[in-house]
Amino acid sequence: MDLILEGLSLSLTLESLLAISIGVAAGQILGAIPGLTASMAVALLIPYSFYFSPWIGIPMLLGMFKGSFFGASTTAILIRTPGTPAAAATVLDGYPLAQKGKGAKAMKMALYSSVFGDTFSDICLIFFASLLALVALSFGPAEYTVLIVLALGSLGMLSSRPAWKGVVAMLMGVTIGMIGLDPITATERLTFGNPELEEGIGLIPMLIGFLAVSEVFRQMDDSTDELSGRAINFSSKREDNRVSWPEFRGCIPVLFRSSMLGTIIGAMPGLGATVAAFIAYGEARRTSKKPEEFGKGSLEGIAAPEAANNAVSGSNLIPLLAFGIPGDIAAALILGAFMIQGINVGPLAFSQNPVPLYAIYGALILANLVNLALGFGLVRVSRFVFKVPRRMLLASVLIIASAGSYALRGSIFDIQLVFIFGVLGFIMMRYGFPTVPLLIGFILMPLLEENLRTVLLLASTYDEGILFVFKRPAFLAMTALLISIASYIGWRRRRHRRAELPTTDS
Amino acid sequence: MIRTLKTAALVLTVAILLPGLANAAGYPNKTITFICPYSAGGGGDTSSRMIAKLAGDIMGVKINVENKTGGGATIGIGAVSKAKPDGYTVGFVSTSPITIRPHMMKAPYHPLNDLTYISQFVASNQPLVVKADSPFKSLQDVISYAKANPGKLKWSTSVQRGGPHVAVEAMFKADGAKATFVPFKGGSKVLAALLGGTIDVAMISEGNKATLDGQTRILAEGTPMKNPVTPGAPILTDAGYPIAPAIFFGIAGPAGLPKEVLDKWDEVMAKVVKSEEFKALAAARKWTLDFAGHAEFTKTVKRDYMAAKTTIADIGMK
Numbered sequence: 001m002d003l004i005l006e007g008l009s010l011s012l013t014l015e016s017l018l019a020i021s022i023g024v025a026a027g028q029i030l031g032a033i034p035g036l037t038a039s040m041a042v043a044l045l046i047p048y049s050f051y052f053s054p055w056i057g058i059p060m061l062l063g064m065f066k067g068s069f070f071g072a073s074t075t076a077i078l079i080r081t082p083g084t085p086a087a088a089a090t091v092l093d094g095y096p097l098a099q100k101g102k103g104a105k106a107m108k109m110a111l112y113s114s115v116f117g118d119t120f121s122d123i124c125l126i127f128f129a130s131l132l133a134l135v136a137l138s139f140g141p142a143e144y145t146v147l148i149v150l151a152l153g154s155l156g157m158l159s160s161r162p163a164w165k166g167v168v169a170m171l172m173g174v175t176i177g178m179i180g181l182d183p184i185t186a187t188e189r190l191t192f193g194n195p196e197l198e199e200g201i202g203l204i205p206m207l208i209g210f211l212a213v214s215e216v217f218r219q220m221d222d223s224t225d226e227l228s229g230r231a232i233n234f235s236s237k238r239e240d241n242r243v244s245w246p247e248f249r250g251c252i253p254v255l256f257r258s259s260m261l262g263t264i265i266g267a268m269p270g271l272g273a274t275v276a277a278f279i280a281y282g283e284a285r286r287t288s289k290k291p292e293e294f295g296k297g298s299l300e301g302i303a304a305p306e307a308a309n310n311a312v313s314g315s316n317l318i319p320l321l322a323f324g325i326p327g328d329i330a331a332a333l334i335l336g337a338f339m340i341q342g343i344n345v346g347p348l349a350f351s352q353n354p355v356p357l358y359a360i361y362g363a364l365i366l367a368n369l370v371n372l373a374l375g376f377g378l379v380r381v382s383r384f385v386f387k388v389p390r391r392m393l394l395a396s397v398l399i400i401a402s403a404g405s406y407a408l409r410g411s412i413f414d415i416q417l418v419f420i421f422g423v424l425g426f427i428m429m430r431y432g433f434p435t436v437p438l439l440i441g442f443i444l445m446p447l448l449e450e451n452l453r454t455v456l457l458l459a460s461t462y463d464e465g466i467l468f469v470f471k472r473p474a475f476l477a478m479t480a481l482l483i484s485i486a487s488y489i490g491w492r493r494r495r496h497r498r499a500e501l502p503t504t505d506s
Numbered sequence: 507m508i509r510t511l512k513t514a515a516l517v518l519t520v521a522i523l524l525p526g527l528a529n530a531a532g533y534p535n536k537t538i539t540f541i542c543p544y545s546a547g548g549g550g551d552t553s554s555r556m557i558a559k560l561a562g563d564i565m566g567v568k569i570n571v572e573n574k575t576g577g578g579a580t581i582g583i584g585a586v587s588k589a590k591p592d593g594y595t596v597g598f599v600s601t602s603p604i605t606i607r608p609h610m611m612k613a614p615y616h617p618l619n620d621l622t623y624i625s626q627f628v629a630s631n632q633p634l635v636v637k638a639d640s641p642f643k644s645l646q647d648v649i650s651y652a653k654a655n656p657g658k659l660k661w662s663t664s665v666q667r668g669g670p671h672v673a674v675e676a677m678f679k680a681d682g683a684k685a686t687f688v689p690f691k692g693g694s695k696v697l698a699a700l701l702g703g704t705i706d707v708a709m710i711s712e713g714n715k716a717t718l719d720g721q722t723r724i725l726a727e728g729t730p731m732k733n734p735v736t737p738g739a740p741i742l743t744d745a746g747y748p749i750a751p752a753i754f755f756g757i758a759g760p761a762g763l764p765k766e767v768l769d770k771w772d773e774v775m776a777k778v779v780k781s782e783e784f785k786a787l788a789a790a791r792k793w794t795l796d797f798a799g800h801a802e803f804t805k806t807v808k809r810d811y812m813a814a815k816t817t818i819a820d821i822g823m824k
Contacts, residue, residue: 043546047559047783140704184689186666195577195614269698270691323701324712324719325694329547332694336552339790346719409545410574411581454688458704461658461686 007358016059016363017370023060024370027067028378031083032075034208035404038068038084042333054341054356059363061337065330066118066367069273069310070375073110074382077302078103078232079397081212085203086273086309088439089281091211093294093301100297101235103386104379108243109299110306111375113255115368117307120259121266121314122364125321132315133322136267138474141454144270146478148448151275153486155282155440166437169428173441176201183450184457196413203274205405206442209418211435213401214425216394231393232386243299251303254284258304262311269319269327273312274443280308286489295436314364321345321357533593533766538562538569541597543582545575549791553628553755554598556787560778565770577614579603584614587621589760593767596624596759602668604758605751605810609818610667617811622763625775626803628755628788629796632663632670632728633739635713637700638721645726645740648707652683659685661707662700664693669751669810670709672818673728676748679821697722711753715792729753731794749817751810755793756803772799 010016030036042061052060072083077094090110097106124132139147179190180200191197219227235241258280265276284304285294294301316327317334324346326332338345343356386393401422405414428438455469462468469475540558544550551573558569574582580603589595604617615621636642642651652659663670666689678685685707690696693710700708701721709728714735716722724736730750733739742750757771778784779797788795798806 037546040546043551044555047552047556137698137702140699140702186689195581198577199575269695319698323698323721324715325698325701327694333547336787336790340786342786346715347721348719408573409576410572411576413576457686457688458660461660 003355004358007355007360008362010055010355010359011059011362012366013055015053016055017366019056019060020063020363020367020370021374023063024067024367024374027064028071028074028371028374030064031068031071031073031087032378032382033404034075034081034083034212034401035204035407036083037408038065039329039333040408041068042330042337054338054343055359055363057341058334058337058360059367061334062360062363063367063370065313065334066114066310066371067374069306069313070111070114070371071378073114073306074107074378077106077110078382078386079212079393080215081397081401082207084273085207086277086312087305088207088211088274088443089277089305089309090302092281092305092436093296093298095215096295097297097299097302098232100240101233102240102297103232103234104241104383105243105299106297106302107379107382108241108376109247109251109302111372111379112243112248113251113258113303113306114310115372115375116255117259117262117310118314118368118371119365120256120307121263121311122361122368124263125314125318125364126361129318130322132263132267132318135264135474136269136319137323138472139268140472140474141451141458142469142472143474143478144268144451145448145455146475146482147271148444148451150478150482150485151279151282152440152444152448153482154286155278155436155444165431165433169433169435170437170441170445173438173443174445175441176206177442177446178449183446184453196411200446201417201442202405202409202414203443204408205414205417206421207439208401208405209421210425210438212397213418213422214429216397217422217426218429219390219394222390227391227394228389230386231388231390234383247299251300254288254300254303255307257283257287258307259311262308263315265308266312266315266327267318269325271447272328273309275447276312277305277309278440278443280304317360321349323347533764533770534565534567536567536594538565538567538593539589539595540569540571541582541586541595542571542573543575543579543598543603545573549793550579550598550600550755552787552791553793556784557627557757557775557778560781560784561771561774564774564777578607578611580607580611580613580615583621583758586758587615587760591622591760591762591764593759593763593770596757596771599623599756599758601751601753601810602665604807605814606669606672606818607667608811609815610824618808620761621758622761622768622800623804623807624757624759624763624768624771624800626754626756626796626798626806627775627779627784628793629729629731630711630753630755630793631714631731631733631735632673632709632711632753633713633717633724633733633735634674634707634709634726634728635700635717635722635724636707637703638723640706640723642707642725643723645745648725649678649681649683652678652685653681656684657686659683659707660688660705661685661709662688662690662696662705663709664690664696664711667823669753669814670728672814672821672823673742673747673749673751674709675823676817676821677742680747711792731796734794748820749813751814752806754796754803754806756798768800775799 030041072087073090076082076087076090077098080095082088094106261280262276265271281304284300285291316331319325319327320331326335402415405418459466542554554571558571562569586597642648693712696708696710697712699705717724717735724739727733727739727741779795
């Protein structure tokens with residue numbers, strides 16, 4: 001107990017509160033700018049972190065990562081531009097809602113969900129880190145494969161009518177995702193000998209082009225009068241600008257499920273926030289009472305990806321604290337910052353010197369509160385900013401999109417990609433092809449391929465071949481889950497159809 | 507009016523002449539571009555930024571880090587090789603795109619002809635590790651198992667076709683053993699796979715800390731640098747295997763850099779690696795600071811490039 005208090009007293013000081021506030025504010029702003037990610041900002045700051053006391057530097061970094069997820073959602077909602085890839089799934093329902101004048105409601109829902117997801121995963125981190133870490137470590141390529149199949153199953157139901165358009169979009173996503181090095185043999189695929197393509201199509205230029213630039217192209221079609229109007233109209237009705245308690249209460253089940261998914265996915269090295277957001281979105285739609293609202297501005301459709309992607313940011317620290325394995329680049333940077341300050345993280349930290357860990361916990365929870373408070377400010381500011389005429393906003397989106405994608409790799413090629421995907425997205429929108437299958441094909445299918453082929457490679461080393469997977473308890477558990485969900489869906493459909501029969505008779 | 511024009515002309519002349527005057531003041535007298543061929547956040551990027559800051563402070567100029575990634579770091583290094591050899595464009599280099607991969611792909615530069623090696627500032631260990639409770643107690647145990655059970659042993663390294671991959675592949679080939687390489691993206695995923703039991707053996711720099719944490723055991727060392735955690739671990743070449751390439755971080759510029767530039771960097775980098783800031787970063791990332799000036803670094807690169815050339819041709823890696 002003394003150790004806990006000692007830890008908390010390190011992180012709950014006025015200086016660290018100030019540091020967290022600066023971190024969160026910077027994170028929210030950077031997150032809102034496409035191409036500028038929190039990881040990049042932290043990387044830029046690392047050379048200077050040596051000069052800070054650890055309990056100023058580290059809370060600032062943690063605040064920055066948390067802030068950036070919400071910042072990224074605001075532009076996803078208002079201008080269809082996900083500030084970071086993790087906010088791509090938020091576009092699906094956030095943007096339609098903003099188009100109805102309910103941008104403030106959407107942003108506030110995103111804020112509540114972000115903070116909810118963050119807090120949920122921080123609590124899991126504090127109380128179940130070692131347990132969750134063990135679960136995560138028992139997940140290998142075989143279990144990842146089942147998990148992704150599970151995700152594809154629930155996301156597959158998002159396919160719109162006619163079905164062939166969804167299939168075409170999905171295949172396009174898969175093809176684009178295949179560009180680059182083969183995940184097993186590391187030979188080039190579909191690169192046409194161009195070294196720029198060797199590492200594949202970047203997620204950021206692809207998302208910015210496909211979602212944001214295509215929307216700009218679509219709006220350029222509108223009449224001059226319309227373009228001189230306000231960029232985004234915010235309804236003046238009070239209930240359109242806030243999330244009411246009944247609305248929030250309706251989302252609570254989704255928030256819990258998505259936060260749990262995000263926490264589990266974040267604890268595994270290798271899947272990440274973007275994947276978690278899409279999986280949670282699919283699950284929310286599958287279990288929703290009003291699945292028909294998804295894609296048209298469902299609050300649940302905002303709550304799910306936002307809670308899930310933030311939950312990842314907390315649980316990313318689980319493998320880091322338990323095994324010293326950073327789950328993603330953000331966690332790797334935080335690890336670097338810890339160690340520069342001489343703080344050991346890893347399996348021995350709990351027994352040797354737990355005080356810094358308690359201090360980190362304190363900082364995490366404090367950062368969530370600050371994120372909530374500053375988030376309201378960002379909602380207010382963005383309502384003000386987006387009063388500019390629409391034609392000016394569209395032009396700036398193009399500039400930011402180009403600059404953001406260039407900043408990431410210093411590559412002109414990425415700017416070209418942004419516009420290629422902008423045109424592609426525009427054409428697909430024109431002819432009624434759905435967006436989601438293409439994104440899933442691009443984001444999830446390469447992961448499925450990588451893991452499935454690793455399983456096949458591993459199978460060749462066992463006497464029993466592919467059957468080796470049945471010796472893995474985690475695989476059996478995942479498969480049982482997959483089968484039970486699939487049969488539940490089948491059962492519900494049959495019941496649904498039977499219930500519909502009388503109406504078709506009359 | 508005339509007066510205004512005159513003043514304007516004067517200002518213009520001074521503005522044109524000033525950079526010229528400054529040029530005479532010796533290297534460096536203007537902003538240096540430092541190309542990092544890896545993306546923000548990784549080890550290459552972090553060290554590039556640290557060096558840019560510290561070396562810039564010492565030289566009294568600004569050093570701008572530009573991330574130019576892609577093509578397995580060959581695009582960024584290609585850009586360095588094509589820059590004007592005046593010392594104002596240099597870049598970060600590491601083992602794989604310099605001594606290893608050019609033997610397997612068409613790189614946009616020739617490592618020995620198109621680049622000048624300025625200095626090496628980090629060398630990292632690449633321990634060959636097994637899980638702490640593994641039945642393999644020595645390198646010999648691993649080899650015997652792989653020989654007795656062809657293809658059954660599963661292993662990995664942090665980069666496919668990097669130095670450690672070549673070194674371990676050559677080791678198995680030399681003993682006529684057969685094992686299965688399972689690719690993962692990055693050292694931490696390899697470590698997770700090792701601890702989770704998906705693979706049996708790994709050669710990753712993360713192995714040093716994991717061994718200190720009691721999670722793994724070191725059986726051998728894949729670089730010419732003695733392993734500090736397990737000093738008794740044999741270096742692959744000492745154990746009679748074909749290659750143990752140095753895993754380095756260094757700075758390079760285009761071919762034909764003037765001696766003045768090289769001398770300056772030798773002097774500055776010797777100070778940078780001794781600074782508290784850089785030592786802290788290296789300790790945090792578990793890098794071994796191993797400074798080598800222009801002459802010695804060039805020798806290392808030549809030696810490993812030629813050794814890798816023979817080995818890669820022998821084992822037929824593509």
